[in-house]
Amino acid sequence: MAxxxxxxxxxxxxxxxxxxxGIAEAGIRKAGRRDLTVFKLDAGSSVAGVxxxxxxxxxxxxxxxxxxxxxxxxxxxxxxxGNANAGxxxxxxxxxxxxxxxxxxxxxxxxxxxxxxxxxxILEPLPLDRLVAALPTAVSDCAADHWFAAAHSIMTTDTQPxxxxxxxxxxxxxxTVTGISKGAGMIRPNMATMLGFLATDASVEPSLLxxxxxxxxxxxxxxxxxxxxxxxxxxxxxxxxxxxxxPIDSVADPRYNALYGALxxxxxxxxxxxxxxxxxxxxxxxxxxxQAKTPEEALKVAYxxxxxxxxxxxxxxxxxxxxxxxxxxxxxxxxxxxxxxxNLWLGDVKVASEGGRHPDxxxxxxxxxxxxxxxxxxxxxxxxxxxxxxYTCDFSHxxxxxxxxxxx
Numbered sequence: 001m002a003x004x005x006x007x008x009x010x011x012x013x014x015x016x017x018x019x020x021x022g023i024a025e026a027g028i029r030k031a032g033r034r035d036l037t038v039f040k041l042d043a044g045s046s047v048a049g050v051x052x053x054x055x056x057x058x059x060x061x062x063x064x065x066x067x068x069x070x071x072x073x074x075x076x077x078x079x080x081x082g083n084a085n086a087g088x089x090x091x092x093x094x095x096x097x098x099x100x101x102x103x104x105x106x107x108x109x110x111x112x113x114x115x116x117x118x119x120x121x122i123l124e125p126l127p128l129d130r131l132v133a134a135l136p137t138a139v140s141d142c143a144a145d146h147w148f149a150a151a152h153s154i155m156t157t158d159t160q161p162x163x164x165x166x167x168x169x170x171x172x173x174x175x176t177v178t179g180i181s182k183g184a185g186m187i188r189p190n191m192a193t194m195l196g197f198l199a200t201d202a203s204v205e206p207s208l209l210x211x212x213x214x215x216x217x218x219x220x221x222x223x224x225x226x227x228x229x230x231x232x233x234x235x236x237x238x239x240x241x242x243x244x245x246x247p248i249d250s251v252a253d254p255r256y257n258a259l260y261g262a263l264x265x266x267x268x269x270x271x272x273x274x275x276x277x278x279x280x281x282x283x284x285x286x287x288x289x290x291q292a293k294t295p296e297e298a299l300k301v302a303y304x305x306x307x308x309x310x311x312x313x314x315x316x317x318x319x320x321x322x323x324x325x326x327x328x329x330x331x332x333x334x335x336x337x338x339x340x341x342x343n344l345w346l347g348d349v350k351v352a353s354e355g356g357r358h359p360d361x362x363x364x365x366x367x368x369x370x371x372x373x374x375x376x377x378x379x380x381x382x383x384x385x386x387x388x389x390x391y392t393c394d395f396s397h398x399x400x401x402x403x404x405x406x407x408x
Contacts, residue, residue, distance in 0.1 A: 002160045002277040003284040003373050003393070013165040014176045015144035017201040018042035018241030022141035023153045026134035028127055029082025029120055034153045036131060038103065038138040039077035039197070045241045046206040047074040047115070048213040050221075052234035058086035059096040059126075060116040061233060067100075067112050071206075075113040077237065078103050078138075079195065080120075080131055081156055081182075086232035087123040095126040102132045106139045117195055119156055119182065119233050151180040154195055158184045162273040164266045170255045173245040175202045177262045181270035184226070184279045196221055196236040196270055202259055203242035205249035212260055213238045220267035224391045226278040227399070228307040238263065275391045280398030283315055286376040288389045293381075297334060298388035301379060304332035306392035315375065316394035320366030322351050329379060341382030347375060 019041055026036040041047070049068055051061045067074070078099055085092045100114035118126065151161035165178040176199075183194030204212070217236050248256055276284050287306045292298035305311055308328040314321045325344060330337070344352040347369035351361050369375060 003281055005160050005162070005273050005276040007160060008163060008165060010148050013145075013147050013163060014167060014178055015147070016176050016178050016199040016239075016241060017144075017243035018045060019199050019201075019239065020142040020144050021146040021150045022138040022143070023146060023149045024134040024138035024141060026080065026130045028080050028130055034149070035081045036134045036138050037079040037150050037153045038135070038142060039079075039239075040107065040139070040142050041075050041077075041239060042241055042243070043073060043075065045073065045075070045239055046204050046209045047237065047239050048206070048210040049115070049235060049237045050213055050217040051236075052231060054230050054232045054234070056087060056232045058084055058118060058233040059088055059092035060085055060099075060118045061235060062093060063096045063100065064115045064117070064235065067115055070112055072110065072112050074115055075109045076103055076107055077115045077117065077197070078135070079117040079154055080126075081154055082120040083118060083124055083126050084120045084122045084233050085118040085126040088125055092126060095128045098128055099131060102135055103139075106135055115237070117233070117235055119154070119195055122232060147178055147180060151182075154180065154182040156182065156184070157279055158182050158277055160273075160277050162270055162277065164269045166262065166266070168258060168262045170202060170245060170258055173202075175200055175244050175259070177266050179266050179270055181274060183274040184277050194221060194231070194234055194236075194274055196267065197239070198237065198263060198266055198270070199239040199241065200259070200263065201241045201243040203245055203247040204240040204259070205247055208249055208251075209238060209240055212263065216260075216264045216267045219264050220271040223389060224271045224275050225303060225306050226275060226281075226393055227395075236267070272391055275393050278393040278399075280396040280401070281393035282373070282396055283394040284374045285315060285392050285394065286374075286389060287379070287392060288376060288387070289379045289381065290387045291380045291382050291384060292386040292388070293384040295386045295388050297381075297383070298386050299390070300334065301329055301332045301381065302388055302390040304328045305377065305379070306390045309395060312392070312395035315370055316396045318367055318370040320346075320363050320370055322346065322366055325377065325379075326352060334381075337381070337383075343380040343382070345378040346370070347372070
């Protein structure tokens with residue numbers, strides 16, 4: 001059951017000028033579901049991406065990186081679910097390339113102008129014949145208002161679609177920001193078993209969009225964790241179709257901050273929705289680390305706490321066994337940490353100070369906070385001014401059930 005995950009009504013999901021989406025049923029893993037999605041971009045669009053750091057990165061990730069590196073204008077994206085095309089060697093790489101060739105033929109563009117994406121089971125060959133056979137249907141289905149259908153079609157173990165959309169004022173122009181994401185398990189920054197696609201009809205110079213995409217990923221998708229597993233297929237794409245307004249080519253442009261803020265907020269919401277819909281999650285947890293020497297140090301502590309199975313299971317049970325949090329702080333890898341300077345809050349309750357239990361802390365206060373569906377942990381290290389925030393969830397029996405049965 002997703003934790004406070006807002007699904008906007010279709011009437012408030014706005015099309016992005018210069019972009020159409022088509023959906024088809026390819027039967028890649030299961031019959032009777034629409035599992036193939038095509039994005040069509042008008043000429044002149046800018047596209048940038050950030051991908052997994054897993055050394056076993058999937059074949060489509062490798063192809064995406066190669067095509068983006070050429071600098072050619074990207075005209076299409078193709079996404080299949082049910083099969084990750086990862087751990088598939090040279091055969092998988094050729095399948096990803098042939099996917100691009102097949103879609104390029106349908107659209108009258110070059111294969112290098114296509115970015116492929118896959119998500120699903122690892123170490124299984126991609127059923128290329130089924131994928132290619134469904135491409136004409138997906139292309140003919142393309143329409144500007146198919147975002148909601150696409151949010152459903154890219155789902156795997158997700159229980160809810162993840163979508164954001166808004167209009168913002170950019171100087172004299174009204175522009176659109178709309179995006180979708182998927183992911184529920186195998187989630188850890190850099191990035192996760194997640195796909196994220198964010199689009200705007202604003203005009204952004206390609207090299208600037210690349211910088212924006214990396215920075216936005218670090219504020220959003222690289223600040224979530226469900227289970228600490230970095231997947232083989234993580235991909236986050238931002239597309240700017242350039243249909244509205246003059247190009248933004250510098251951070252000095254007075255419109256830059258407004259656009260960056262809108263894209264960053266949308267990406268953060270999409271990332272948080274992944275955690276809210278995490279496999280078996282019953283609680284959405286924010287881990288904020290303050291007073292660290294460096295951002296890297298703050299993130300070490302935040303992830304140590306956010307990924308501790310003992311911490312996560314305690315929160316599932318609403319068991320205020322909060323020594324588990326101190327334990328995770330202690331093994332985060334800060335060798336010179338003075339524990340006497342560490343303070344810990346759970347919501348509005350101060351739990352620990354001066355190396356031990358805070359004198360006013362009562363276990364019933366901790367339990368009161370832990371019973372809430374949304375919980376913030378705040379950790380002050382007393383070492384500096386750096387601050388970082390990570391979003392995570394609890395571990396429930398359902399997480400084990402989902403992952404034990406995933407291939408069934």
